[in-house]
Amino acid sequence: MKKRLILVMLLLAAVTLGLVAQPAGESATTWKVSEQSTEKTPKYVFMFIGDGMSHVQINAAQVLKGNNTKGSISLANLTFTEFPVVGLQTTYDATSFCPDSASTATSLSSGYKTHSGVLGLGVDKQFVGKTITESLKEQKDWKVGVVSTVTLNHATPAAYYAHVPSRNNYYDIGVQMANSGFDYFAGGSVNKAEDGGKKSIYTLLEEQGYLVTDDKNEILSLSSDSGKVYAQSPRLQDGGAMPYAIDMDASDVTLAQFVKKGIDVLDNEKGFFMMVESGKIDWACHANDAASEIRDLLAFDEAIQEAVRFAEAHPEETLIVVTGDHETGGMTIGFASTGYNTAFNILENQKASYIAFDEIMSDIIAQNPNLSFRQAMVLVEEYFGLASPGSKASDDALVLSEFEYSRLEKAFKQAMMPESSRESDQLSYQLYGSYNPFSVTLTHILNNKAGIGWTSYAHTGTPVGVYAYGVGAELFAGSYDNTDVYTKLKTLVGIV
Numbered sequence: 001m002k003k004r005l006i007l008v009m010l011l012l013a014a015v016t017l018g019l020v021a022q023p024a025g026e027s028a029t030t031w032k033v034s035e036q037s038t039e040k041t042p043k044y045v046f047m048f049i050g051d052g053m054s055h056v057q058i059n060a061a062q063v064l065k066g067n068n069t070k071g072s073i074s075l076a077n078l079t080f081t082e083f084p085v086v087g088l089q090t091t092y093d094a095t096s097f098c099p100d101s102a103s104t105a106t107s108l109s110s111g112y113k114t115h116s117g118v119l120g121l122g123v124d125k126q127f128v129g130k131t132i133t134e135s136l137k138e139q140k141d142w143k144v145g146v147v148s149t150v151t152l153n154h155a156t157p158a159a160y161y162a163h164v165p166s167r168n169n170y171y172d173i174g175v176q177m178a179n180s181g182f183d184y185f186a187g188g189s190v191n192k193a194e195d196g197g198k199k200s201i202y203t204l205l206e207e208q209g210y211l212v213t214d215d216k217n218e219i220l221s222l223s224s225d226s227g228k229v230y231a232q233s234p235r236l237q238d239g240g241a242m243p244y245a246i247d248m249d250a251s252d253v254t255l256a257q258f259v260k261k262g263i264d265v266l267d268n269e270k271g272f273f274m275m276v277e278s279g280k281i282d283w284a285c286h287a288n289d290a291a292s293e294i295r296d297l298l299a300f301d302e303a304i305q306e307a308v309r310f311a312e313a314h315p316e317e318t319l320i321v322v323t324g325d326h327e328t329g330g331m332t333i334g335f336a337s338t339g340y341n342t343a344f345n346i347l348e349n350q351k352a353s354y355i356a357f358d359e360i361m362s363d364i365i366a367q368n369p370n371l372s373f374r375q376a377m378v379l380v381e382e383y384f385g386l387a388s389p390g391s392k393a394s395d396d397a398l399v400l401s402e403f404e405y406s407r408l409e410k411a412f413k414q415a416m417m418p419e420s421s422r423e424s425d426q427l428s429y430q431l432y433g434s435y436n437p438f439s440v441t442l443t444h445i446l447n448n449k450a451g452i453g454w455t456s457y458a459h460t461g462t463p464v465g466v467y468a469y470g471v472g473a474e475l476f477a478g479s480y481d482n483t484d485v486y487t488k489l490k491t492l493v494g495i496v
Contacts, residue, residue, distance in 0.1 A: 041494055042319035042471040043271040046307040048080070049108070050300055051101060051156055052282030052293075052328030054464045060290060060333060060344070060452065061297045068345045078301045079308060080322040085473040087466035089482045091326040094123045097461035101282070102167040104325040104482060105159030109133065109275075111486035119155065119173070120163035132486055133160045135495040136273050137181060143272040145184035145262045149255055149296070150241040150279030151191040152230075153177055153201075156325060160275050174201035178208050184265045184274075185210075186219075186231040186258040189240035205230050216253055222261045229265055231258065237355060244280055244292045244353040245299035256302040263310050273493075276303060284353065285329035287435050288454040289443045291350035293331075311470050319471050319492065323485065324464035330455025335448045342451030346398065349385025350446060354439040357383055361438065365416070373412045376438070380408075384442050404445050411441035433457035 050057070058081065065076035093103035093113055100116040107113060109131040114123055122128040136142040148157040153173040158164075161180040162173045170192040177185065178201060193201040205212050213219060214232040222229060235252055237243040243252055259276055266272035278300035284293035304322060311318035333342060352360070360379065365371050377388050387393030389405055400408065411431070414422050415438035422428070422437070432440050434457065447454070466485065468476035472492040476485075 040316065040471045042492055043317040044310065044314060044319070045271075045273045045489065045493065046304075046310075046318070046320045047108075047273070047275045047489075048300070048304055048307070048320070048322040049105070049156055049275065049277045050281050050297060050322070050324045051150075051277055051279045052285045052326065052459070053278070053297065053300075053324035054327035054331075054462045056331045056333060057281060057285065057293060057297055057324075057327070058465070060331065061294045061301070063333065063342065064294050064344045064347060065298065068343065078298075079304045080301060080320075080467045080469075083320070083322070083467040083469040083473070085468040085477050087468070087476045088463050088479045089323065089466050089485060090463050090480075091324075091482055092461060098459050099326050099461075100167075100459065101155035101325050102159065105156040107482040108323070108325065108485050109159045111483045111490070113483065117167050118165060119158050119167050121165060125165045127163055131160050132489055132493075132495070133182065133273055133275065134180075135490075136271075136493060139495050140493070141270050143184070143266040143268055143270070144180075144182040145186070145266050145272065145274040146182060147184075147255070147258050147262055147274065148187040148277040148279050150277070150283070151188040151239065152185050153191050154188070154279060156277045156279060157185075157187075157275065171195035171198070171201070175204060177201070178204035178210075181208075182228075183272075184229050184231075184262050186229070186262055187233060187255070187277075188242050188279075189232055189236055191240055202230075216251065219253055219261060220257065223264050224267055226265055231261065238283070241280060241283070244284065244356070245295040246292050246350070246353050247356045254302070255299050256306050259303040259306045263306065274307075276307075278303070282328045285327075285331060286433075286457055287354045287443070288329055288433075288440060288447065288457065289354045290331070290447045290450070290452045291347040291443070292353040294347065308469070315470075317471060319473060320469045321473075321476060321485070321489070322467040325482075327460045327462035327464060329457070330460045330462075332453040332455070333451060335451050335453040337448060338451040344450050344452075346385075346446060346450040349396065349398065350443075351383045354435065354443055357439050357442070358436050361415075361436075371416070373409050376412055380442060384446055386442065386445065398446075398449060400445070408438075408441055408445065411437040414438075 062075040067074045091099055091104050093099035093116055095116040102119045103114050103116050106120055112128050133144045137144050146157045146160055153170050155167045158173045162176040164172050174190050190201045202212055210228045210230045212230045214234050216234045219231045233242040235243055262274055278296055281293055281296050307320050381387050381397050385397050387397040387399050389402055393399055415436050466476050475488045
């Protein structure tokens with residue numbers, strides 16, 4: 001009896017000290033990973049956010065870049081997948097386990113949960129606290145840069161400088177951007193820069209001393225003497241964003257170039273913080289376009305290489321953190337009709353993003369409103385490498401099965417109808433979402449042949465990885481909540 005009592009007492013003591021986990025549903029002790037101490041404080045911090053990027057998106061890029069030959073398949077490492085510290089963060093917000101970018105970016109930038117759609121405010125839509133970038137600017141006089149492939153008053157970049165009840169308050173967000181005092185904005189345009197008779201956001205930026213430019217030569221000439229800068233992509237695509245990487249040409253400024261010039265503008269002895277978002281990873285995943293998503297993720301990795309080069313020159317002063325805000329699309333490697341096989345090399349057949357193909361089709365239909373499916377298939381083979389059954393296809397083309405051909409023909413007929421006349425039942429939404437039926441069916445067929453599946457046109461609740469390198473990187477190991485990313489950064493840089 002005494003032995004049993006001693007064992008019970010020892011077990012209770014172990015539970016109290018956190019040595020034994022409690023069964024699910026019991027609340028006596030909560031496990032918490034202790035914060036590791038670091039003697040050094042980073043002076044230069046890079047925060048890279050792949051919007052919509054979780055493990056599958058990353059792994060898909062490694063597969064495409066790797067060896068797809070049967071018998072000798074292998075992954076190719078990305079720059080950030082070789083970082084020495086890897087963690088895992090949960091992404092839910094106060095509204096849902098499938099959160100949005102406004103709430104998750106608020107958690108990353110400010111350290112608290114809020115409702116989907118809310119930026120920089122708490123669950124009651126009241127001001128809770130300043131962002132890490134605002135605090136660094138005020139308390140340490142660091143320079144601050146915000147870079148994004150989408151519009152700069154979109155949810156994720158806005159979470160680092162704005163406090164509004166709705167992410168759709170674009171003009172108000174733009175006003176706060178102009179008044180932020182931050183030193184470098186770059187990438188996409190300002191969404192809804194005009195609001196009635198009010199001054200344009202671009203005018204407000206200029207009045208606050210910003211050099212506003214979309215000239216490639218001027219952008220590539222930026223330096224520490226340029227002052228405050230808003231550098232906009234010379235060419236804009238859907239909704240004022242940078243073009244997808246798959247659609248870029250020599251006239252474009254890449255994300256890596258924007259990061260490189262951001263370093264030149266921000267570099268100073270006091271320190272800087274640069275947040276870089278690859279926002280169109282998310283947009284491509286919403287549209288279930290794997291080839292475009294992967295190309296943007298690889299371009300994102302090239303931008304991270306610029307930060308690594310800087311870190312190698314400042315090894316005792318630099319921290320790089322790479323993560324996502326949430327997962328988008330429910331992307332999987334493996335599809336029902338391909339079984340255990342994958343063929344990611346098939347994705348190389350796609351020559352344009354879904355949105356670029358939509359624009360090409362729109363231009364052709366404007367010239368030929370009676371475009372036939374057979375005529376459209378010529379474009380399908382050119383841009384997606386998919387050929388009609390029985391046709392004289394090129395050597396690199398993939399011949400569609402009769403089922404795939406029939407499915408694509410039905411989608412073409414839907415796409416040729418006015419939107420108000422298209423089928424709008426539950427099955428149609430599952431097939432096409434809110435996208436052009438023809439282009440989304442093309443990406444689905446190509447993705448499925450490669451061995452990629454999708455479960456959603458929206459966000460999912462999948463946790464996302466955190467990759468860290470440099471001073472204080474060890475704090476980002478383990479499993480934790482997205483609000484802890486802010487807490488760890490705050491601890492490292494020494495702000496209150």
